[in-house]
Amino acid sequence: MSDDVLGGTWRRLPVVQQPDWPDPEAAHQVVRDLASREPLVTVDDTDRLRRELAAVAHGQAFLVQGGDCAELFAEAGSEAVDRTVGVLSGMAGVLTTALGIPVVTVGRFAGQYAKPRSNSHEERGGVVLPVYRGDAVNGARFTREDRTPDPRRLARAYDASAATLARVRTLRASCYTSHEGLLLDYEAALLRRSPDGRVHAGSTHLLWIGDRTRQAGGAHVEFARRIANPVAVKLGPTATPGDVRTLLELLDPDGEPGRLTFVTRLGADRVRDLLPPLAEAADRPVGWVCDPMHGNGRITADGRKTRAVDDVLAEIDGFFAVHRESGTHPGGLHLELTGDDVTECVGGGVVEANLGRRYTTACDPRLNATQALGLANAVAARFGAVPA
Numbered sequence: 524m525s526d527d528v529l530g531g532t533w534r535r536l537p538v539v540q541q542p543d544w545p546d547p548e549a550a551h552q553v554v555r556d557l558a559s560r561e562p563l564v565t566v567d568d569t570d571r572l573r574r575e576l577a578a579v580a581h582g583q584a585f586l587v588q589g590g591d592c593a594e595l596f597a598e599a600g601s602e603a604v605d606r607t608v609g610v611l612s613g614m615a616g617v618l619t620t621a622l623g624i625p626v627v628t629v630g631r632f633a634g635q636y637a638k639p640r641s642n643s644h645e646e647r648g649g650v651v652l653p654v655y656r657g658d659a660v661n662g663a664r665f666t667r668e669d670r671t672p673d674p675r676r677l678a679r680a681y682d683a684s685a686a687t688l689a690r691v692r693t694l695r696a697s698c699y700t701s702h703e704g705l706l707l708d709y710e711a712a713l714l715r716r717s718p719d720g721r722v723h724a725g726s727t728h729l730l731w732i733g734d735r736t737r738q739a740g741g742a743h744v745e746f747a748r749r750i751a752n753p754v755a756v757k758l759g760p761t762a763t764p765g766d767v768r769t770l771l772e773l774l775d776p777d778g779e780p781g782r783l784t785f786v787t788r789l790g791a792d793r794v795r796d797l798l799p800p801l802a803e804a805a806d807r808p809v810g811w812v813c814d815p816m817h818g819n820g821r822i823t824a825d826g827r828k829t830r831a832v833d834d835v836l837a838e839i840d841g842f843f844a845v846h847r848e849s850g851t852h853p854g855g856l857h858l859e860l861t862g863d864d865v866t867e868c869v870g871g872g873v874v875e876a877n878l879g880r881r882y883t884t885a886c887d888p889r890l891n892a893t894q895a896l897g898l899a900n901a902v903a904a905r906f907g908a909v910p911a
């Protein structure tokens with residue numbers, strides 16, 4: 524691969540969850556092409572988000588981050604984007620009134636095209652194919668053609684992200700973008716050095732490191748360490764207080780609020796036990812955000828992935844309670860949601876027997892607009908605000 528403006532330090536470290544391109548030379552070519560493109564976001568906007576996330580770390584603002592688990596190229600720049608932004612804005616309106624502080628909205632979009640997976644392959648009816656890793660890598664349909672990784676998809680991911688960003692700009696909703704910084708060749712190709720010498724990821728405003736790629740000696744953390752964007756790290760049930768301290772030292776060595784946000788996804792039944800030692804391990808102000816989705820997945824009797832809105836709300840309740848007791852700030856919510864009328868999560872009018880009606884996610888089940896706004900109202904009600 525061509526080197527990057529960071530000098531490629533991360534390339535010398537162990538890296539997980541990268542695609543196995545059948546034609547590595549074709550991948551090199553795409554990466555070289557991406558390196559010549561315009562960054563997708565501006566340094567000014569990225570720096571402004573970092574300042575707003577500093578307010579989140581200090582308890583003076585609240586983050587609402589959400590969007591698809593896996594975005595689809597087919598929906599890039601479409602009305603689906605308007606609907607997602609609409610849900611985020613609606614939630615922000617409810618929560619800013621209830622909490623009495625500004626709400627910062629960040630989409631899980633314009634780049635959320637790569638997924639970490641637990642298994643490399645999937646079997647259906649005796650046929651074994653590579654697992655779907657997001658539209659930036661392969662296609663979701665269960666055919667050999669779709670599932671074979673194709674590096675030209677990296678360029679399509681850039682184009683799709685640009686289309687969605689253009690659409691968001693027309694909405695004038697002041698919504699930032701974010702995605703999981705998983706595919707390091709893609710992210711490295713979009714690094715740009717600004718005149719003041721800092722290096723920014725040009726792919727998005729906020730980049731996060733997933734629970735599967737947050738190893739202290741690994742390439743993803745090293746990559747995040749070297750960029751000036753605000754970064755987030757997901758913390759699942761295996762995260763330890765030592766991990767929190769190490770990640771703070773690596774990613775926020777100067778103790779600059781807004782630089783690092785921890786997104787905990789511990790599960791409704793474990794958050795009250797697992798979160799206190801993590802929150803108390805932080806020796807400097809850092810953002811604490813609740814992802815109440817990824818610790819609450821379950822499989823229905825007919826084999827569908829779902830989540831119950833009640834479990835989502837229970838994890839949020841635990842998150843607020845723990846931070847209140849720990850003297851830390853509950854800084855926001857990170858949700859998988861869509862403005863489309865899907866039936867993927869149970870609750871808010873969707874029963875398990877009806878999940879098949881409009882189950883369209885390419886990866887994890889999302890809240891629909893009714894469920895997401897219902898959740899915001901339920902959280903608001905906890906603060907004594909009467910739901911609209």
Ligand code: PEP
Nearest residue numbers: 592733734735757788817
């Ligand atoms: C995700 O956000 O879709 C995801 C894979 O999350 P995590 O890294 O927390 O498992």
Ligand code: CO
Nearest residue numbers: 592859886887
């Ligand atoms: Co997901």
